[in-house]
Structures are given as C-alpha cells and as structure tokens.
Amino acid sequence: MVCVQGQLGLEGIPTRLVRVTPARLATWARCPRRYRMTYLDKPASRSGAWAHSTLGAVVHNVLRAFFELRPEKRSSEQLPALLRHYWKSDGFGDAEQIARYRERAHGWLRSYVERLDADETPLAVERWVSAPMGSIIAEGRVDRIDERDGELVVVDYKTGRHALTVDDARNSLALALYALAARRNLRKPCRRVELHHLPSGRDVGWDHTDESLREQLDRAERLAGELQAATDAWEDRGDRDAFPPLTGRHCSWCDFRAHCAEGRQAAPDVEPWALLGE
Numbered sequence: 001m002v003c004v005q006g007q008l009g010l011e012g013i014p015t016r017l018v019r020v021t022p023a024r025l026a027t028w029a030r031c032p033r034r035y036r037m038t039y040l041d042k043p044a045s046r047s048g049a050w051a052h053s054t055l056g057a058v059v060h061n062v063l064r065a066f067f068e069l070r071p072e073k074r075s076s077e078q079l080p081a082l083l084r085h086y087w088k089s090d091g092f093g094d095a096e097q098i099a100r101y102r103e104r105a106h107g108w109l110r111s112y113v114e115r116l117d118a119d120e121t122p123l124a125v126e127r128w129v130s131a132p133m134g135s136i137i138a139e140g141r142v143d144r145i146d147e148r149d150g151e152l153v154v155v156d157y158k159t160g161r162h163a164l165t166v167d168d169a170r171n172s173l174a175l176a177l178y179a180l181a182a183r184r185n186l187r188k189p190c191r192r193v194e195l196h197h198l199p200s201g202r203d204v205g206w207d208h209t210d211e212s213l214r215e216q217l218d219r220a221e222r223l224a225g226e227l228q229a230a231t232d233a234w235e236d237r238g239d240r241d242a243f244p245p246l247t248g249r250h251c252s253w254c255d256f257r258a259h260c261a262e263g264r265q266a267a268p269d270v271e272p273w274a275l276l277g278e
C-alpha cells in the first residue's frame, strides 16, 4: 500500500493520503487475499495468460494507436495493419480459435470506428490522471477523454462477453474517480462517463451529479480505509488474517488459485479461454 504524508488533519496533525487506483480498490473488494497476493506479497507465480484479457488488451492497444493517427488517416482501412501489429495469442486454445477471435476483433473495431464522428478528436488517449481527494489520491489510466460542449467525457472501452446497462456506467467506481481526477488535472467540468462495449456495439453512459460523485468518493474512501488498516496490521504485526479469502465463482479465473486452497475448493478449474464470449 502506498501512503504519502498529506493534508493537515485536525489540529494540524498530518494525515496519510492513501494512493489507490480503481483496480486496487476493485481487487480488495473482490477478495482481500487476492489483493495481498497481487500487491503486497513478494512476486508469487501467477497463472498463465487469459485469452479474454489478451483480447481486451489488443483491442485497447489498437484503439489507442488508431486515435494517435492524424485525423485524416483515421479510417477502418488502417485497422488490419494495426491489428496485425498488436495481436497476441496468449491464452488462446488453437489456431482455429485464434483466427476466429482475430476476425471477430476486427469486426468489432471496424463497426466501432465507422460509427465515430469523423470530426471528433479525443482530448486525451490513455491519459494518466492523479488527484488528491478526501483521504485518498485517486489515479489511473483513462482509456479516452473526450471534450463535448466544453465538458470532459470519460470513456472506457469494454470487450467482455456481457452487454452492459446504464447501471454499469452509473455504478462504476472507476469511472467516477476518473471523472473527479480528470476535472482536477484538466481543469474542466466533467460529469459524463461512458462505457463503450465493442462486442455489442452499444455505448452506455451516465451524467453524474456532484452528489453522486460524492457518494462514489465516499465508497472509494471506505474501501481505501479498509485496505490500509489491513495493510498496517500485516506490516506491523504480520497479521495475514487481515486478508481473508472471499470465495466465489471468480476463484475459477483468479491468477493465484494455485496458492489458495479455499479458492480451489470453491470453484472449478477452467480453460484459459473460458471467458471469451461466443
């Protein structure tokens, strides 16, 4: 856990700001033991690559490179070369599966870029944002930040197998923290957050209010406080019980299940391509 001496608290006593990313908070909320093995333990051997993660990374990389092209060069004709450059097959089963998903990714990307507004240039692509807020420093890399009508819009690409709903955008802690940090770093208003789901071609968005952003910040501060207390207990007293296992179906695709008897008991082994959509 990364803590920095920060703001002055009551009576001038410095309080610690807990530096967190949405990924850290999500990992803690999903399973404290997994959090410990991901961020605090000496490198423990992880499972091999997951095909769905590889596919997601490829699509993100292609879109980043696409938006880094000069606007006049941005067309779907660029996609085959970009896809060839960024393609990886880690975690996939066989050549037939690889070819099928490569073609599928091409189709998603083609549909996506063909429905983009040709005049729209993102303000930032894969932009790192970081800002102190309350008791935390929230930071992370935003897939894309657009500017529309003088306001910032946080865009996150999704490639999972399930279509998304407006509630996914509204309840996303990551998107809310990115919106708050983008406001601070880019000094413009930011209320709107969007998830762009490439497999379904459906974008969902939510316009936050100051109150709804405050609620998400409260949630982030609560999670950060919990994981900081557990980290202190571990570092001060070697208390590994501060990171209990939280089992469920997700244990099937946990990178650390080889080191977790409870997780192996709770959910079956699955193939590395099990989370690819059909």
Ligand code: SF4
Binding pocket: 030, 031, 032, 033, 034, 245, 246, 247, 248, 250, 251, 254, 255, 256, 257, 260, 262, 263, 264
């Ligand atoms: S296998 Fe399950 S319980 Fe074990 S660390 Fe992973 S997510 Fe947590």
